[in-house]
Amino acid sequence: MTHSMAQFMRRCSFRFRPRALAAALAGVLAIAGSAQAADPDLPGFIHDGTLTVCTNPTLPPMTFVNGTDVNAVDGIDMDIAHRLAEYWHVPMVVTTMDFTGLFPSLAAQRCSMVASGIIKLPDREKNFDAVSYQDTALVVVARAGTPPLSSMADLSGKTVAVQSGTSYSARLAKENEALVQAGRAPIIIQQYPTEDQVVQQVLIGRVFAFASQDVELYYRQEQLHGKVNVILVPPYPEYRHFALYIRKNAHDRELLEQAIATMGQNGQMAAIQKKWAISPDAAKALTRTPPAPMFRWDTFFSALTSTAFMRGAFITLAVAVLSHFTAIMISIPMALALNGRDSLLKMVLKGYVSVFRGAPTLLQLLFIWNALPQFLPIFREAWFTPFLATWLSLSINESAYQVEINRAALGAVDKGQELAGDALAMSRRQVYRHVIFPQALRIALPPTINEFISLLKTTSLASVISLQELLAVTQIQVARTFEFTEYYAAALVYYLGMVFFFLFLQKRVERRFAWADRHKATANES
Amino acid sequence: MNPDPKTMPDPSAMISVRNLSKLYKDFIALDRISFDVQRGEKIVVLGPSGSGKSTLIRCFNRIEPHDSGILSIDGQIINAQTDLTQLRATVGLVFQNYNLFPHLSVLDNCTLAPRLVKKTPRASAEEMAMRFLKQVNIAEQANKYPIQLSGGQQQRVAIARALCMQPEVMLFDEPTAALDPEAISGVVAIMNDLAQQGITTLCVTHEMGFARHIADRIIFMDKGRILEITPPAEFFTNPKTQRARDFLDQMISY
Ligand SMILES: Nc1ncnc2c1ncn2[C@@H]1O[C@H](COP(=O)(O)OP(=O)(O)O)[C@@H](O)[C@H]1O
Ligand SMILES: [Mg+2]
Numbered sequence: 001m002t003h004s005m006a007q008f009m010r011r012c013s014f015r016f017r018p019r020a021l022a023a024a025l026a027g028v029l030a031i032a033g034s035a036q037a038a039d040p041d042l043p044g045f046i047h048d049g050t051l052t053v054c055t056n057p058t059l060p061p062m063t064f065v066n067g068t069d070v071n072a073v074d075g076i077d078m079d080i081a082h083r084l085a086e087y088w089h090v091p092m093v094v095t096t097m098d099f100t101g102l103f104p105s106l107a108a109q110r111c112s113m114v115a116s117g118i119i120k121l122p123d124r125e126k127n128f129d130a131v132s133y134q135d136t137a138l139v140v141v142a143r144a145g146t147p148p149l150s151s152m153a154d155l156s157g158k159t160v161a162v163q164s165g166t167s168y169s170a171r172l173a174k175e176n177e178a179l180v181q182a183g184r185a186p187i188i189i190q191q192y193p194t195e196d197q198v199v200q201q202v203l204i205g206r207v208f209a210f211a212s213q214d215v216e217l218y219y220r221q222e223q224l225h226g227k228v229n230v231i232l233v234p235p236y237p238e239y240r241h242f243a244l245y246i247r248k249n250a251h252d253r254e255l256l257e258q259a260i261a262t263m264g265q266n267g268q269m270a271a272i273q274k275k276w277a278i279s280p281d282a283a284k285a286l287t288r289t290p291p292a293p294m295f296r297w298d299t300f301f302s303a304l305t306s307t308a309f310m311r312g313a314f315i316t317l318a319v320a321v322l323s324h325f326t327a328i329m330i331s332i333p334m335a336l337a338l339n340g341r342d343s344l345l346k347m348v349l350k351g352y353v354s355v356f357r358g359a360p361t362l363l364q365l366l367f368i369w370n371a372l373p374q375f376l377p378i379f380r381e382a383w384f385t386p387f388l389a390t391w392l393s394l395s396i397n398e399s400a401y402q403v404e405i406n407r408a409a410l411g412a413v414d415k416g417q418e419l420a421g422d423a424l425a426m427s428r429r430q431v432y433r434h435v436i437f438p439q440a441l442r443i444a445l446p447p448t449i450n451e452f453i454s455l456l457k458t459t460s461l462a463s464v465i466s467l468q469e470l471l472a473v474t475q476i477q478v479a480r481t482f483e484f485t486e487y488y489a490a491a492l493v494y495y496l497g498m499v500f501f502f503l504f505l506q507k508r509v510e511r512r513f514a515w516a517d518r519h520k521a522t523a524n525e526s
Numbered sequence: 527m528n529p530d531p532k533t534m535p536d537p538s539a540m541i542s543v544r545n546l547s548k549l550y551k552d553f554i555a556l557d558r559i560s561f562d563v564q565r566g567e568k569i570v571v572l573g574p575s576g577s578g579k580s581t582l583i584r585c586f587n588r589i590e591p592h593d594s595g596i597l598s599i600d601g602q603i604i605n606a607q608t609d610l611t612q613l614r615a616t617v618g619l620v621f622q623n624y625n626l627f628p629h630l631s632v633l634d635n636c637t638l639a640p641r642l643v644k645k646t647p648r649a650s651a652e653e654m655a656m657r658f659l660k661q662v663n664i665a666e667q668a669n670k671y672p673i674q675l676s677g678g679q680q681q682r683v684a685i686a687r688a689l690c691m692q693p694e695v696m697l698f699d700e701p702t703a704a705l706d707p708e709a710i711s712g713v714v715a716i717m718n719d720l721a722q723q724g725i726t727t728l729c730v731t732h733e734m735g736f737a738r739h740i741a742d743r744i745i746f747m748d749k750g751r752i753l754e755i756t757p758p759a760e761f762f763t764n765p766k767t768q769r770a771r772d773f774l775d776q777m778i779s780y
Contacts, residue, residue: 420625422589424639424691425614434638438629515629515671 678709
């Protein structure tokens with residue numbers, strides 16, 4: 001049965017049930033706690049009997065990868081999601097993606113809910129329903145030894161790093177308005193895509209401070225090696241709660257609130273907090289650990305040999321090879337058509353090439369992943385994985401570049417070659433297959449390998465649509481451990497290894513084209 | 527000697543053309559050409575540059591389709607319905623700049639078309655190729671790539687390659703024009719040799735030795751038209767038109 005059908009039935013069953021009865025039932029359940037086997041009412045956001053949780057696992061301790069297996073997302077949010085799934089007796093699936101992709105994915109119905117350490121804010125609640133599950137406070141953090149500030153105004157003229165897509169920058173902008181009105185210099189805001197990069201800016205001393213949540217800091221205390229401390233807790237009324245986000249639906253929100261309340265009453269919530277060291281005492285430990293060495297070779301080597309990195313490199317390689325192969329296959333007939341007579345097809349192809357060469361690759365990825373499902377619902381189904389989306393998107397993008405290479409290569413083959421093939425009674429196909437293509441291949445090969453190498457590196461953009469390629473894996477590991485240099489170095493080794501392999505391959509293949517060079521041809525013969 | 531343009535083409539002739547014309551947009555490259563070439567005849571086509579010599583011989587294997595008039599090869603009328611594979615297997619063409627396939631060895635250059643078009647098994651295609659390569663005195667280079675050969679050697683390979691399709695007519699389009707003097711003699715010697723064997727030959731060339739001693743007739747063209755068709759003795763001693771006289775004067779001073 002289709003998913004929309006199931007949803008329809010659920011809506012029907014709800015409509016015929018009196019509201020009062022539902023409320024009474026919920027009350028009974030709350031009293032009974034989790035000991036009862038009776039199924040609570042299923043919220044509408046559970047598609048196909050599965051709770052699909054979208055998260056950007058770079059925010060410990062709320063959501064992060066707590067180990068080398070990039071698919072094992074851990075943290076408070078995940079623990080809560082697991083308890084929710086148990087509560088509703090449904091399986092849970094975690095989908096990881098870039099932070100900026102979370103809300104579009106929720107809107108595109110790719111997730112049941114977003115659980116990603118996101119603050120409950122009125123702005124966000126205009127479009128989505130939020131249910132809070134954890135108290136928190138905004139903190140301003142600077143390098144250890146920085147004297148505490150007395151108010152946000154003391155940040156005037158200083159640089160503060162925040163994670164992009166979070167609401168901190170909007171809040172700081174508000175502070176800036178007040179500062180400018182008072183005739184003072186505004187706070188300089190720098191935005192970074194991941195939380196770990198935000199912290200790194202403070203550690204390396206590029207920015208003065210960063211804005212974060214206290215719970216994160218408690219968890220980070222060991223990794224920060226006593227290098228930072230809290231310099232200010234601004235008295236904001238907002239930024240007080242972490243919330244789960246769902247699509248707007250009053251009934252669903254009620255059901256989620258009940259579920260969270262139940263977890264609070266039966267002690268599950270307290271257990272989770274204890275597990276993740278959320279207590280004011282934790283903050284005191286911040287300055288006790290000794291500083292870390294400059295470069296941890298053991299971290300570097302274990303990253304290099306980890307299955308996580310190998311898997312990431314494999315995905316990078318696979319998506320690059322498949323995309324470029326597809327691009328070449330598409331672009332050969334395109335190049336032939338573009339080298340041919342003027343036609344409507346040729347005009348359409350010219351448009352295709354301009355659009356896909358003109359638009360940034362990142363935008364194309366985001367468009368295919370987030371916008372396409374709005375027009376074509378089939379792309380929101382589970383079969384359309386980040387891998388397929390990247391493959392599709394990079395194939396189209398790359399074909400627009402490859403077609404120019406093919407065209408130039410075909411054009412560079414002497415016209416006399418085609419004439420000679422014709423004069424020898426060969427068919428059109430035979431002339432292309434045996435005379436023109438082999439010669440065009442030699443001309444096209446070096447720029448094609450260059451394109452491939454650049455495509456191999458472009459795949460790293462796909463981390464924004466949650467493809468677990470090499471750079472995404474690296475960032476997740478960095479977010480977990482804060483060992484930037486070691487993990488970046490390991491990623492560098494993998495990328496360079498792959499690139500050098502293809503350069504080597506190019507040299508080998510070029511030897512087969514000795515016929516184009518008198519000296520080489522002679523050398524080969526002897 | 528000139529056939530009446532109004533008559534039907536001669537079915538017993540190897541090549542027979544009547545009122546053949548060819549346009550490039552509104553430029554008349556060939557203007558109502560009529561003549562016959564009998565089996566085994568050797569024709570040399572002369573004329574100043576741009577007079578339409580290449581265009582004419584390229585019409586014979588329909589690399590350039592003609593626009594009007596009648597063309598018959600080996601008794602068959604050539605038009606849009608003609609089986610090009612069969613026509614081009616019958617008519618071999620050698621280009622001024624050889625157009626060898628640079629990515630294939632000399633031997634593979636010679637065997638590619640027979641294997642693909644005539645489905646000749648590789649072994650017998652190679653055996654035949656070696657025979658023709660011997661005939662053009664280049665058998666010892668069979669495994670080299672074209673780039674390793676001199677211009678004269680490449681042109682001899684191109685001739686062998688065309689012969690491997692076992693054509694009934696050989697067309698040469700200025701085969702020696704790109705060669706240095708030593709190389710020319712080798713290629714001309716092979717063309718003499720072929721002429722002796724009786725293959726129908728149409729050759730655009732400025733090699734006066736070949737034109738004088740081997741050709742049965744000379745066709746002299748100017749501005750897309752045939753001005754004279756005469757035996758060489760008559761053409762070289764007593765040209766009928768002023769254009770031909772001027773052309774010959776230029777040839778001699780050159
Ligand atoms: N593809 C073409 N398009 C337009 N004009 C052409 C083309 N090929 C040849 N011509 C013109 O036709 C005329 C005859 O060309 P060609 O047969 O090559 O002369 P020849 O071989 O006698 O030097 C020339 O004026 C040339 O410019
Ligand atoms: Mg010419």
